[in-house]
Amino acid sequence: MEFLGTPVIEFAMSSFKVRYYEQGSAEPHNTRAFIEGLKIRLGKGQSQRTMNPGELVLDVDGPMRKVVRITDKSSGLVLVCENPKLLDAIVKIIPRKEMSAQWDEAKKIMAATSARIFFQRMSVVTAIALLSVSAIKSVDIVTAIAANHINPQWESYMAEQYLKDKSEHFDRTSKDAKRVNKIGQRLVAKLGKTPYHFNFVISPRQDVNAYAVPGGAVVIFKGLLKQVKNDDELAGVIGHEIAHVVHRDSLKQIVHNAGIGIGLEIITAGRAQQFQVLLGSAKNMDQLKYSRDEETAADLTGVELAMQAGYSPDAVTALFDRVFSPKDSKLLAFASDHPMTEERIAAIRKKISEMKHSKAKISRSNVGHTI
Amino acid sequence: MNINVTSANEFEGYRIIKHLGIVQGLIVRSPTIVQGLLGGLKSIIGGNVGAYTDMCQQARRQAYEQILQHAYEVGANGIIGFRYDASELGGQMSATEVFCYGTAVEIEPDEENGPFRYR
Numbered sequence: 001m002e003f004l005g006t007p008v009i010e011f012a013m014s015s016f017k018v019r020y021y022e023q024g025s026a027e028p029h030n031t032r033a034f035i036e037g038l039k040i041r042l043g044k045g046q047s048q049r050t051m052n053p054g055e056l057v058l059d060v061d062g063p064m065r066k067v068v069r070i071t072d073k074s075s076g077l078v079l080v081c082e083n084p085k086l087l088d089a090i091v092k093i094i095p096r097k098e099m100s101a102q103w104d105e106a107k108k109i110m111a112a113t114s115a116r117i118f119f120q121r122m123s124v125v126t127a128i129a130l131l132s133v134s135a136i137k138s139v140d141i142v143t144a145i146a147a148n149h150i151n152p153q154w155e156s157y158m159a160e161q162y163l164k165d166k167s168e169h170f171d172r173t174s175k176d177a178k179r180v181n182k183i184g185q186r187l188v189a190k191l192g193k194t195p196y197h198f199n200f201v202i203s204p205r206q207d208v209n210a211y212a213v214p215g216g217a218v219v220i221f222k223g224l225l226k227q228v229k230n231d232d233e234l235a236g237v238i239g240h241e242i243a244h245v246v247h248r249d250s251l252k253q254i255v256h257n258a259g260i261g262i263g264l265e266i267i268t269a270g271r272a273q274q275f276q277v278l279l280g281s282a283k284n285m286d287q288l289k290y291s292r293d294e295e296t297a298a299d300l301t302g303v304e305l306a307m308q309a310g311y312s313p314d315a316v317t318a319l320f321d322r323v324f325s326p327k328d329s330k331l332l333a334f335a336s337d338h339p340m341t342e343e344r345i346a347a348i349r350k351k352i353s354e355m356k357h358s359k360a361k362i363s364r365s366n367v368g369h370t371i
Numbered sequence: 372m373n374i375n376v377t378s379a380n381e382f383e384g385y386r387i388i389k390h391l392g393i394v395q396g397l398i399v400r401s402p403t404i405v406q407g408l409l410g411g412l413k414s415i416i417g418g419n420v421g422a423y424t425d426m427c428q429q430a431r432r433q434a435y436e437q438i439l440q441h442a443y444e445v446g447a448n449g450i451i452g453f454r455y456d457a458s459e460l461g462g463q464m465s466a467t468e469v470f471c472y473g474t475a476v477e478i479e480p481d482e483e484n485g486p487f488r489y490r
Contacts, residue, residue, distance in 0.1 A: 019444070026392025026445045026475055061372040063439040069446075080444050 016086040018042065020049070023076025033079065035089045042079070049077055053094040058102040066113055068106040084110035139260050146263035147252045152195035152215070154275050155251060159215030162285060163199060170201040170219070177202045180220050183231055183311075184238050190308040196245060200238065210237050211286045212244040214251035219286070228319065235309065236316030239302030244290070247297060253288040254278055296344055300351050313352045320345055374442050375449040375478065382449060382478050389477040391445045396437030400430040401466040430469040431455065438471050447475035 018033040020042050031043040040051040051072040059069040068087065070079040081087050087110050091103060163170065171177050177200070184200035196216035206223040213219070218241040220234075228234045244250055255263050255278065262277055290298070307313050375382060402410055402422065410422035434455075442450050453473035460466040 021445055024391070026394050026441070028441075028444070059372075062443045063372065063374055064436055066440065067444070069444060071446075078444065078446065 014085075014089055016083050016089070018083075018086065019080045021078040021080075022049075023078075028080075033086065035093065038093050040079070040090065040093075042077070049075070051075065051077055051079060053090065056090070056094060058100070058106055060102055060105045060109055065109055068109055081106070081110070082113060084114045139256065139263075142260055142263040142267070143252050143256045146255045146266040147248050149266050150251060150255075150275070150278075155215035155248075156195070156197060157215065158279060159196075159199065159213050159217040161279065162213045163201065163217050170203060172199075172201050174202065176222075176225055179231075180225075180234070180238065183235050184218060184242070186309045187235060187239050187242055187305045190305050191242070191246065194246065198242065198245070209286070210241050211288065212241040212250050213285045214245065214248065214254065216245050218242065218245070227322075230315060232306070232312040232315030233319040235306045235311040236302060236313070236319055239305040239309075239316075240298050241302075242305060243298035243301035244294075247294065247301070249290050249294045249298065250285065250288050252294075253290065257288075292344075296347055299344055299348050303348055303351050304355065307352070307355050313348075313355070317345055317348055317352075320348070372443060372448065374439050374447065376439075376453050376473065377449075377451055378453045380451055382451070384481055385449070385478040386481040387449075387451070387476045387478050391442075391447045391475040391477065393472060394438055394441040394445060394447070394450060394475040395470065395472040396434035396439075396441065397468070397470050398430045398434045398437065399460060399466050399468045400426060400433075401461075402426045427457075427467060427469070430467055431471075434469045434471045438473065442473075442475045445475050447477055449476045449478040450474065451476055 015032045015034045017030070019028045019030050020033075021028060029043070034041040038053060040053065042049040042051065051070075052074060055073040055075075057071045057073055059071065062069065066082070068081040070081055070090070071077070072079075081090070084107070087106055091099075091107075094103075172181075180202060181200045184198060188194070188198045198216040198218065200218050200220065202225070203219050203221050205221045206226075207221050208223045208227050210218065210220045210224055218238060220238070220241075224237065225234075228237070255266070258278055303313050303316055306316065375385075381387065401407075403426075406422040406426050410420050410426075413420045413422065438450065438453075442448075450473040454471065456470040456472070458468045458470075460468050
């Protein structure tokens with residue numbers, strides 16, 4: 001099918017935001033342009049106008065070369081084109097013989113315009129992203145500095161208070177508790193000199209999980225004990241939690257949750273008053289979230305400790321592999337608190353092979369803290 | 372296309388052949404974070420506050436570009452009676468409105484009374 005020598009192509013109706021002027025008027029009309037068949041319709045209802053693609057004249061010589069002016073010779077309507085897609089849509093419906101070099105020029109202008117708009121949007125997005133990243137980073141930095149200002153004795157007090165408050169929930173005497181404590185103390189012995197006194201207790205909860213309290217309290221859930229197959233696997237988990245304590249990750253999270261204001265007060269004043277506020281905000285120790293970097297660092301230190309203490313490090317990865325497996329839904333709780341990634345397992349395996357090759361001592365930088 | 376702009380009501384040496392209506396440019400600007408910071412510091416000392424001067428200059432330039440754009444869109448090649456206007460918006464937030472307007476016209480060289488008469 002042909003119309004005025006041009007093959008007619010069926011188009012889905014498309015619409016564009018445009019601005020147009022009536023003949024002899026300087027008042028802009030903002031409306032939508034609809035490309036319907038071989039016509040350009042401006043607006044809807046009674047005020048609608050139509051432009052005939054056969055009568056279009058192009059003006060690309062604007063002062064800033066930002067827009068293209070398209071005039072309908074017969075009706076005198078002027079359409080201002082700022083959208084490259086609108087220009088493409090119009091080019092598709094104008095008769096071939098009307099095509100001129102000016103249309104190519106118009107396409108170039110539109111390409112430059114869309115590139116400029118893209119650049120503007122990208123710079124706004126980049127600026128917002130940079131601002132938010134720097135805000136988040138500054139909170140992290142303040143938190144880390146504030147955590148370093150906190151005396152380890154205060155942390156130990158925090159752990160004691162926590163264990164005392166929840167003493168009726170925790171099991172410290174059963175056979176399981178003794179087993180956990182034995183493994184824990186064997187790992188702690190490999191830490192070297194540490195200001196913390198570690199306590200290992202068992203919570204009756206059936207989730208497959210464990211958590212650390214600043215100052216050296218490590219809580220293992222009964223659900224986890226049911227899942228581990230041997231002492232080696234348990235040593236991996238306990239080592240991980242010990243690492244959180246010596247890296248002061250849980251303390252950092254508590255400072256973080258208390259707010260940047262408290263963090264700054266600790267840095268500038270560092271008195272017991274702020275510590276009281278921290279104690280108040282340190283209620284839900286089992287719900288602290290660590291960053292991926294902190295988790296990886298805790299993994300590596302945990303594996304180091306387990307190997308130094310003579311446990312098989314491969315058991316750790318075996319447990320992690322099982323955590324990944326969706327067969328047992330209870331295990332997923334552990335996975336959600338400790339987001340396991342391929343990279344983390346890879347990092348652990350790399351560490352194990354490094355350790356096997358060199359009988360390295362635990363690096364002080366990894367477990368160190370400033371007192 | 373070159374658009375001639377004047378604050379007078381006619382172009383010397385040209386003849387106005389058509390009035391096309393009022394054209395305008397309007398910009399509301401507030402200082403960027405950097406401009407606000409520098410301007411705030413400078414205003415303590417006093418003197419010419421460069422950062423705010425820059426902001427107003429940018430606002431005027433953008434308004435001027437807008438009016439040229441508008442004139443081009445209505446098919447004019449000149450603007451007569453061009454004026455700037457400015458006001459402050461939002462009190463302490465210090466956004467500045469810069470408005471410029473004029474009458475878009477179509478002009479052509481005046482052969483009889485135009486620049487050629489001085490030959």
